[in-house]
Amino acid sequence: MFRPLLMSMVGIDLGNWNCHVIYDDGYIPRDHGFLKTNVKTHISQIKCLLGRKFSDPELQLELDYVPFRVIEGPNGYPLVHSRCKGEDRTFTPVEILAMLISTPEFRLHSFDSHCIGIPIYFTDQQKADVLQAAKIAGFPASFCLLDETIAMVLALERNLLREPRCIVAFIDIGHASMQVCFAEFNWDCSTRSPFERRSVNILFKGYARSLGGREFDKVLFNHFASKIRKEYNIDLKKDSSACVRLSEACERLKNDLSEDNEASFCLEKFSGSIDVKGSITRKDFEILSISILKATEMALKKALSESGLNVNKIDYLEAVGKGCYIPAIIDVMTKVFGVKKRKTRNYEHVARGCRQLNIMGTDKIINDLSTGLKVSNLFSSELNSEEENEQDSEKLLWRRAMGKKGHLLTFLNDFVEENMHSIGRLEKTKDESDWLSKVNFVEYSYSELQDATNNFHESFKLGEGGFGIVYKGNLNKTKTVAIKMLKEGSSQGTKEFNQEVEILSKVRHPNLVKLEGACEDTHALVYEFLPNGSxxxxxxxxxxxxxxxxxxxxxxxxxxxxxxxxxxxxxxxxxxxxxxxxxxxxxxxxxxxxxxxxxxxxxxxxxxxxxxxxxxxxxxxxxxxxxxxxxxxxxxxxxxxxxxxxxxxxxxxxxxxxxxxxxxxxxxxxxxxxxxxxxxxxxxxxxxxxxxxxxxxxxxxxxxxxxxxxxxxxxxxxxxxxxxxxxxxxxxxxxxxxxxx
Missing domain, CATH: 1.10.510.10 (Transferase(Phosphotransferase) domain 1)
Known part of the structure; x- marks a missing residue:
């Protein structure tokens, strides 16, 4: 008998770069930040930072891709730099994710429940981070998580209803990673209901974290950066704006080559008044990407081997994710599995599967499909092209291109105002002290500064300006320093104090004054002492x-x-x-x-x-x-x-x-x-x-x-x-x- 809807549910595919939301028969594509994201002004790829220590080697590899500044927090976990209300702040990845999913397109308050798809390689800590973000964002108590490979199975099984028995290979090549799942479908032809008569057995699940679509973007970027340096004598290391424009052009080239045999770009006034042109054929693109294609083929063959399946047993191939649009990737999958990819719309299947979970019945689906299979890591080493291996500077150049692609979440201000009570770290009463606790500098007490300056005696005064008075001090009778004390009515205040502490505690150069420490209570700054004055x-x-x-x-x-x-x-x-x-x-x-x-x-x-x-x-x-x-x-x-x-x-x-x-x-x-x-x-x-x-x-x-x-x-x-x-x-x-x- 057809199973009725238990409640109205929203399905969410929380991708590394793009998100998709499904509700009833509605569909919302959602980029990180806005429906139509300007990638230069929004935080993205936050999913890769969840539940990992800053020292985690895999997180360190991710820092070559994330388009914003990340530092290590006091507890060893990463903190993301952004601007909120005109000031620099740091947020945990959980808080950033909460800001993203708190927007109306995700919450859709008229619905009873939400389901988010998560990668099969997520650890318990990463799952806990997603749950905490959903709690902060105000999701209903019936909210749940679902394995993305299971979501693919649920979304695509309708295509297979006419088959009494078959084995399907599901491949998801997203922005940052690849996931593989083999599932066996059986139907009982004696019942009329398509949902009651089916049984599904998950045979294998595996993943490759470093085999995503972004690797192809990286290959194209390094190729054209090298050509531009040789042909136009433009060093992209000194031009951040040009780096960003080239990376965007390479992403468009990759998409164009999915349909055309040749693609080109023309960037006017690329650097100064110089116009830059470039083109590449699909064949040359595939030659450049040969290491990625070989790695993908090896990962898929390893999946077949570890599953114990003979390639002849695979009846269908379903591929989702933007990486599956690349013709060479389709050829690799066809070569490995011996069957062609089915021509189905694939961009929203994970979100649709998450919503489908409710139609089938949550308990039934999880019991049927959670078989306790060991998840296999198909490809664990970092992927680099031959050109990148020549020198580390190419990696730094790519990070420079990505580094300007995102640092500001425009909906940040409203979220912080509305959810201040939910995020303890952002309470107004703690805002400054929490921020300062993460900055690397020595904090002095007012009494220490008094002792160092003989209670700010006139003889210790070095100078005076609109901001206040500078004294010569002797800390602990051993170290000579300069102490800047702000005075009442000063042209500088809390904002300037915080700004100077952050900049000088993190930026080092022989010709920038060294900050020795600060006194937060009095907004005093302690510098190295420079005897020859100004x-x-x-x-x-x-x-x-x-x-x-x-x-x-x-x-x-x-x-x-x-x-x-x-x-x-x-x-x-x-x-x-x-x-x-x-x-x-x-x-x-x-x-x-x-x-x-x-x-x-x-x-x-x-x-x-x-x-x-x-x-x-x-x-x-x-x-x-x-x-x-x-x-x-x-x-x-x-x-x-x-x-x-x-x-x-x-x-x-x-x-x-x-x-x-x-x-x-x-x-x-x-x-x-x-x-x-x-x-x-x-x-x-x-x-x-x-x-x-x-x-x-x-x-x-x-x-x-x-x-x-x-x-x-x-x-x-x-x-x-x-x-x-x-x-x-x-x-x-x-x-x-x-x-x-």
Whole structure:
């Protein structure tokens, strides 16, 4: 007798990249983040991080693919970086998954129950994480999980109703992995009901975690990255935006080659003004992918061998997942099993099978199909193409392409507001302290700072600014440090404090000041002590200190350019300092320069429409003379903001003039042929040719039009390196004469 519906159920296929939702006769394709996801602005592939320790070797391999920053949490499990309400935060994979499935398309509140398909290789901890995420998202108590291979069987068995007995091979090649299941179907022809007369016996289940569709994307990307480097002389390691565009083009190529024998792409203004074209035939694509195809064939043959089935016993082949669209994969499956793939729509079968679970009766299906079979690992080693094995830099380049493809969940803000009570880690009262507990720095108490500064005695004061006062301190009578204490009414507050702690505790460079620790209660920051003060003090010869030699100034310019270039190219998010000026450059005992004061720095956003990454704000902060003019009209803080500030800094290093109006002053002197009169005489006998080069570079960097400014990494750093070589070889080199006079 036909089994009636017990309740209304939603079936969910929680894929690594895409999701699918089935309800009654309705179908919702769902990308991670939105129905139509902009992959550059949404977290995806969160499933691969569930239930694993950060040190897990397989999780470490996954980090080459995930498009966001992941760090190790206090309990050894991974934490995901994202932005929420304009601030950086960390979330567990469970919380991110809860945010995803809490959206209306997943919950569909009018339904009584939900069923999510999970991979056969999920551990108990991974299953527990999915259940916890569903609980946070507000799923009904009748929610359940179902093995994805069983879901495939339930969804596709209707195609086999006319057969009295058959054995079917089910293959699911998704974004990140492959799953294999062999099932035997039998029907009792004496009963009329199609559901009561069938019996199903699962004969084998196996998986290969590293054999997914993304491996083909990776092969294409590395192939064209190599060609572009040779034919166009473009180094993608220095152009994140170009990496992202190429990876998207390769994904389209793969899809096109599923139907056509040749596919091509044309990327206009790929890098600067250069247009890049590329094409590939299906045959060449298959040659590039030969290692993936061989590995897939080996995995399928291993499945047959371990199942004990003869290939002649396989009656049908059902393949689902985007990887099964690739003709070469279809050929491999046909070769191994001796039968052709059935032509059925395959993109929603797991979700449909999860919903079908309710029609059949939950207890009956699980009892019938949960046979306790051992799940076999068909392919355990990491898959790499021959090109990748040549050097690890190709893997890093691929991660760079993926690394800009996702860092922001746009529905994050609303979810955090609505579910604050459900996620203890995100309670407002604990938000800052929890965040700070994950940052790697030493936390000092207020009393320790009092002892270090003799209760903040006037004699320990080093300087004072809008943010507060800087004291010299002696921690535990052994370590000399600089302590920045915020004062009431300061232009900087909690947000700037948190930002500086996070940046300086995780970013290391010889020309960035080292953060020794902080005091959370008073928002005090403890830095390494740099005895020669600020660059501004040295340019003004404060307290009658000797002037910097021209060689030292060239070296400082090179050091600062190197540090800025490092910040702009940081992974996974570039950083703009936002307040570069001589006051924020400190000098150690050897006059090595170090950038400080990161309270106004910003991480860059990557959007589909932007040709370059930027941070948008309607609240300008900084020092007017060093601020990018374009910033006031657009509100966009880009790496070129720092380039403009650096240009003004270069002009100051040569002339030592007031920064206000310095560009106009230099341009007027240049027109009149009087540049020599502007060169700071206290720097020593600066060769005019070299001084003129630095002035020219400063003018180009401080060009009022943003697009006319040179790139620090590819152009400015090279020019300064050439100047540094001249300065180093001069008779009074900075190596022996740091000061002049």
């Amino acid at each position: 660059l501004e003090d040295r340019l003004r010869c404060k307290n009658n200190t000797p002037s910097l030699s021209w060689q030292a100034r060239v070296r400082i310019a090179f050091e600062i350019c190197s540090a800025l270039s490092f910040l702009h190219c940081s992974e996974p998010h570039g950083i703009v300092h936002g307040d570069l000026k001589p006051e924020n450059i400190l000098l150690d005992a050897n006059n090595t320069s170090k950038i400080c004061d990161f309270g106004l720095c910003r991480e860059l956003d990557y959007t589909a429409s932007a040709s370059i990454p930027y941070h948008w704000t309607d609240c300008p902060k900084g020092t007017l003379a060093y601020m990018d003019p374009d910033y006031f009209s657009t509100g966009k803080m880009t790496p070129q903001f720092d380039v403009y500030s650096f240009g003004i800094l270069l002009l100051r290093l040569v002339t030592c003039k007031d920064p206000r109006g310095i560009r106009n002053l230099v341009e007027e002197a240049q027109k009149k042929g009087m540049l020599k009169t502007l060169i700071d005489a206290s720097a020593g006998p600066w060769p005019f040719k070299e001084a003129k080069k630095m002035i020219s570079l400063g003018l180009r960097c401080s060009d009022p039009v943003r697009k006319n400014r040179p790139d620090l990494s590819t152009k400015v750093l090279k020019e300064l390196k050439s100047m540094l070589q001249v300065a180093s070889s001069s008779p009074s080199s900075w190596t022996t004469s740091l000061f002049h006079g």
